[in-house]
Amino acid sequence: MSTYGRTVLVSVGVLGVSGLAVAALPARIRVRAEVRKRWRTWALAAPVYLGALFLGGGGACALAAALGLVAMTEYVRMTGLRRAEAAVLVAASVALPMLAWAAPSALDARTIGLLLPVAALPSLLRGDPESGFTAAARTVFALLWIAVPLTALVTLGETAAAVGIAVALGDVGAWCGGTFLGRRGALARPLSPLSPHKTWAGVLGTALSTGLVLWAVGAWSPLLWAAVALGCVLGDLLESMVKREAGVKDAGSWLPGFGGLLDRVDSLLLALLLTTAVTR
Incomplete structure (x- = not known):
């Protein structure tokens, strides 16, 4: 099966499993509404992203x-x-x-x-x-x-699909890593003053999740993994730097659960740039 085909299967599987998990969240969970908004955004964005790439150039x-x-x-x-x-x-x-x-x-x-x-x-x-x-x-x-x-x-062809899903789940991995491993100890240290809530535990979660996704879709290589993982981490910090100087919390307010489009694709932008550098 092609990388694109595997990416579609992984995306459908992840959306299905995560959708059931989100639906089962108890009402007392504080972030329940926010998580549901984000899932709905992912559920709409994934078909648009993968569908456009399916059409070719x-x-x-x-x-x-x-x-x-x-x-x-x-x-x-x-x-x-x-x-x-x-x-x-x-x-x-x-x-x-x-x-x-x-x-x-x-x-x-x-x-x-x-x-x-x-x-x-x-x-x-x-x-x-x-x-x-x-x-x-x-x-x-x-x-x-x-x-x-x-x-x-x-220009990246099927690799663009793999990078997109890896970045999306890299963000999820960062949240899971920060939530479950970033409460105390060395991994709880902030990554940068630009984004105090981002911890080294989140970096670890990003590295693990992006590597797993790239392997699952048949696109894993050391250089591609490094490009995607670094893109996830540095891309988010880069946008935080821009927003802090501009004095805004989010780039926009129209995208449920995220804010603006830049808040959703900040990591993808840098991951695509670094992927281009390592694959040429």
């Missing part, structure tokens, strides 16, 4: 563009970028996945390097001496953090 391109447009909108709102920078980010969210689909060989270091002058162009044209550098830097950051990684949905 065109479906993956549409998925990457849609995710990019929503994520960029949330990012612009958080960072206060102007309309010109927002236009650059929106255009890149569509153009880069299309380039990855139509001419994947053209998406190389030279193309990525062109993102710097493109990102700086609005500030240069405005002649902005006070905040131009900040705006350009935030625009470049968004391109490298959101637009470029999402092209991997097009």
Whole structure:
């Protein structure tokens, strides 16, 4: 069976078992309502994600563009970028996945390097001496953090499906590790001041769960495991850094149980980027 087929089976199995577990949660459990919201979001997101990838390059391109447009909108709102920078980010969210689909060989270091002058162009044209550098830097950051990684949905093929399910369950593993192993001892130490609730126990849970999922779908390798596990851990911290400077708790409020799209795909973005680096 293909990696994609195994990924679908694992996803259906996990959603089925977890759905029964969530339904059986006693009413007195404090996080019951939140867990149910998250399960419903996963139950809707998984078919959309896997279904788009099943359609091939065109479906993956549409998925990457849609995710990019929503994520960029949330990012612009958080960072206060102007309309010109927002236009650059929106255009890149569509153009880069299309380039990855139509001419994947053209998406190389030279193309990525062109993102710097493109990102700086609005500030240069405005002649902005006070905040131009900040705006350009935030625009470049968004391109490298959101637009470029999402092209991997097009270029990675079946591996993108495996990475997606591994990241989703990596987040679950982090929660389980933090809940059951992170109450005391060395593993209870916070991972970073950026996210005090993230502990080394959560890192252990992430490492175990991502490795197990990649093995179950037939995609395990040491480098891919490292890329996905690091993406889960560092991606979450990276978004926390952005949100703390912006002074917001969540990137949005429309996604039940998570907040915004960036709150759901922060780990996936970095995992896709690192996977691209280790598989080329």
